[in-house]
Structure formats: C-alpha cells, structure tokens
Amino acid sequence: MASYTNPVVRGNAPDPSAIRVGDDYYLATSTFGLLPGIVIRHSTDLVNWRIIGHAVTRPAQYRRDGQPGPIVLFAPTLRHHDGRFYLATTNVADRQGNFYVTTEDPAGEWSDAIWIDEADFGFDPSLFRDDDGVWYYTRRTLEFREDGNLGAIVQTTIDIDTGVIGEFQPITADHRGFVTNDIEGPHLYKIDGRYYLSAAEGSSWKGHMQTIGRSDSPWGPFEPAPHNPILSHRDRVAHPIQSLGHAELVDTADGDWWALSLGTRHAGIALHHNLGRETFLTPVRWVDGWPVVGTADGTTGGSELEFDGLTLPAGQGSVDRGSVDQASVGQIADTLWTRGWSTLGVPAAGLDEHAGDARIELPAGARLEGADAGPIGALLLPQTEDRQRFSATVAADSTAVAGVAAFATRGHLYSAVVEQGESGRRIVFSRAVDDLRTETVTPIAPDGDVVLRIDAGESTYSFSAEVDGVTSELGAGSARLLSAETASWFVGVHFALVAIADAAAGAGTGHTDAAAVFLDVIVSDTPGEAPSLHMEF
The missing domain is CATH 2.60.120.200 (Jelly Rolls)
Structure with a gap:
C-alpha cells in the first residue's frame, strides 16, 4: 500500500488527457499561448511524471498555412492504437480550428497537422476507436441560445488517416449537458461492453465538475449517472482544492481505475488562485456499472491533497518525483523545454x-x-x-x-x-x-x-x-x-x-x-x- 500527495503535476498543467500503453502512462496537458505546445509526460505509477516532449512545436502543426502566427491551444485528447499515438487539440486563435498530430515516439517529433474542422464550430476534440475499427470524433459545440443552453456534445465518424469526417449528430439532449447548460471536454470510452460519455460541465471556475452517462451504443442515448456530478468541489466551500473537472479515466494493468483531472489550489479561503489549473489524481471504484470517484472510505465525488493506503501501479508509489524509469520511452533530451520552460x-x-x-x-x-x-x-x-x-x-x-x-x-x-x-x-x-x-x-x-x-x-x-x-x-x-x-x-x-x-x-x-x-x-x-x-x- 502506498500514499501520495496532490497535485501530481504542479503548476499550470490543465485539461489532462491520459492513456496507458502496457505498463507506461502518458499524459498530455494544455499550453494555450505557450510554445512548445501540448506537454507530453511519462510515468509508470500515475504519481511521478516527467516531461518527455511536446506534441506541437512548429507552425505546420498549429497554423493552416504553415506560417508563424497566433497560437492558443485548448484541451488535448491523447490516444494510442497499434503502436501509434494520436493527439487532437484546437488552435482557437484566428479560428484555426481542430486538428490532430501523430507519432510512433511520444518523446520525438510529431507529424504535421491533419485538420478536421474550424474552431467556430466547436472545440475540445476527442478521438475514440471502437473494437470494430471505427474511429469516432467527438467535440463540444458552442451556441448562445435563447433558452440559455450553450450547445450539445456532437459526434461523427472520422477517417483517421485523412481527417475526413461524416455528419455530426448530437449525443447529449436539449443542447446542453447532463447537469448544466454548459458541457465540454468530452471523452468516449467502451468499458465492459458499455459506452460511457464523460465530460466537464459548469465552466472552468469553482462550479466546474465532471459528469458521465452510459449507453449500449456510441451514439446514445446516454443515461446520466444517478450520482452526477461524479467529481466536483462546487459544494465544498473553503476546501483547498477547487474547480475539479475535465477528467480522464484510466485503468491499470491490474484492473484498478483512476481519474486524472484539473483542479486549482487556494490558500486558506482565498477566492483567487495563482498556480493555474493543475493535475490531480483521484481513485475510482466501479459500483453497479458506474464510476465512483473519491476516497477509499466511501466518500465520493471529491479529491484530497493526500491519499493513504492505496495500491499504485507497479508498486512505485515511493519513487521520488522526477526519477521515473524511462526505459520504454528512450533517451530523453535534456533541454530547457523538458525542464519545464516555455x-x-x-x-x-x-x-x-x-x-x-x-x-x-x-x-x-x-x-x-x-x-x-x-x-x-x-x-x-x-x-x-x-x-x-x-x-x-x-x-x-x-x-x-x-x-x-x-x-x-x-x-x-x-x-x-x-x-x-x-x-x-x-x-x-x-x-x-x-x-x-x-x-x-x-x-x-x-x-x-x-x-x-x-x-x-x-x-x-x-x-x-x-x-x-x-x-x-x-x-x-x-x-x-x-x-x-x-x-x-x-x-x-x-x-x-x-x-x-x-x-x-x-x-x-x-x-x-x-x-x-x-x-x-x-x-x-x-x-x-x-x-x-x-x-x-
């Protein structure tokens, strides 16, 4: 059994997207106007993370004309299949839009951008490959409707080699989310034969939360979890962690589940925060086919600065921060960028x-x-x-x-x-x-x-x-x-x-x-x- 402290990535590491490849974990986080863009980290235990590279480093990856210009990269989605990594994100500057890049080496160079659609039509792109080989492209829309709703999560199929997409269909009802009028950061999963749509809701401030629904089809309809939101501190006033949400579910080789989410730390009961949105790790249990996010004593829906008595992957919970074994990702270049500068x-x-x-x-x-x-x-x-x-x-x-x-x-x-x-x-x-x-x-x-x-x-x-x-x-x-x-x-x-x-x-x-x-x-x-x-x- 092991203990760890949150956040597991400190200082400006928002919108985490994580995957497991064998016994290795990879994490991508947003970078907005900073370069290199979209930080890629590696871990073997979900607690100790090291920067191994960046997915977006040159204009051919974030500008449609391939020339230097404004950059504001929103939430990424990181996925892997058959030896290839896929990273989808949005450059909202100048309405450049949604794109993805690929690589076989997440610590190396990534491909030029494959453009999907424009940011005017939505952002927070996500990718999912089903067991039958069909790839799905899911993202939020942004509407300003008279009823106050801000748009549904929409989805279509995508040719993963070319970026060509089909016709979008809304997969959340009534131009809104499961709980609020504002839903974003969607991720589609298939777990034990069921499809789960998990997304962030309630904006990115103290009302932030994570919700989920399930269905027998990737197109829905999605039944909302009875305990939504599954992760939030909107009702925990004065807790040092706030704004929890935009979470990614990830499993271990032993079948355990965890959530990596963004959150903010606040000194005392301060309304403001200066460290940005950081990455927090929270254990997940499955009860009656639903993920229950929270502490091991049964408390659900929240996270803590310290967790004790948990089983971490590979039994490496005591590894010092920054000393992750990198055998599976090759020799990492020692540069200003891998040291965290931008x-x-x-x-x-x-x-x-x-x-x-x-x-x-x-x-x-x-x-x-x-x-x-x-x-x-x-x-x-x-x-x-x-x-x-x-x-x-x-x-x-x-x-x-x-x-x-x-x-x-x-x-x-x-x-x-x-x-x-x-x-x-x-x-x-x-x-x-x-x-x-x-x-x-x-x-x-x-x-x-x-x-x-x-x-x-x-x-x-x-x-x-x-x-x-x-x-x-x-x-x-x-x-x-x-x-x-x-x-x-x-x-x-x-x-x-x-x-x-x-x-x-x-x-x-x-x-x-x-x-x-x-x-x-x-x-x-x-x-x-x-x-x-x-x-x-």
Missing part, C-alpha cells in the same frame, strides 16, 4: 535550448507586452507553490535590458529589469495590471553582476536585488492582481527571464540582436530559506 510564441532566434543555469543567453525576441520598448524575449517557468522564491543573476556582460518577471498575462505582470539610463545603470521595477502602470527606479553601481529575486507568497510578490553583497528591496505587488480570476485567463503565474532590445539604440536600424545573460537560475519552495528545488540544467 516561451510566448516562437522562441527568440539564437536561443540555445540546451543551455544550463551556468549561463542562459536569451536574445530579444517576441514582444512580451504592448510597451514602446524594443522586441522582448522571455523564458517562462510555472510557479508551482504559493510560497516560492525565484532567483537569477543578470551577468555584467549582458548587452540587452535584462531582468525577471512574475507573469500572468501580457496585461498582468510585475517585473524588475537592469538597464542603462541617462544618469547611469539602474533597476526598474514595474507593475502592469490592466491599464494601470507603476514604475520605481533604483540606481545601482555602474558594473558587476546583479542578483534579482522574486519572493512569492499567498498575498504578495516581493522583488529585491543584491549588488556587491548589498540587498535592497525593489517593490511588491498583490498576488490577487496576478491571479487567474483577475486576469480572466486560465494560465497560472510563471516566473520569467526577460531580455529587451535597446529601443533607442535599435530605432530605425532594425538592430535587435542584443542578448541577456543569466547565471544561477534557482527556484526554492520557501522564500528566504535554502533552496529545496534547484533547477538542475
């Missing part, structure tokens, strides 16, 4: 993805926010605990404006950058929240390395700098103002390394090749204490 859009040209924390050289690149400064490059790493310190040293030989940021969206971020001003070198601490901007300037010595720190807490992000052994406070901002609730977005706070081209020097010249050099990038789980997690690059 960028906003295409990475800046010249970025060395194999760089180590001894020296990360970040060229200026894609714009981070709509400021009048030059092009901005950024590397982002998810914040994984409410109380955490992010520290990086800006090297004296940096040729760009360089610094760190607590980044929620382009309109919600706090940053501290080292720049050369008219009166000498200085650190500029900025806060951007919607259309409000503040700026504080701290003069520093004309040369030498600068250590910049972000101390994150439940209520505040505090910034400080160390120059020549002397530490000074730069400023602070409210954690609530970077929260998903305030930013009205689904991606949690990321710590960022930022490089900004010198707008004055590059004006009219096209000169944007300046770069920032960062040393000793460290994350520790408790501000002010010795690092408990050192990003070993």
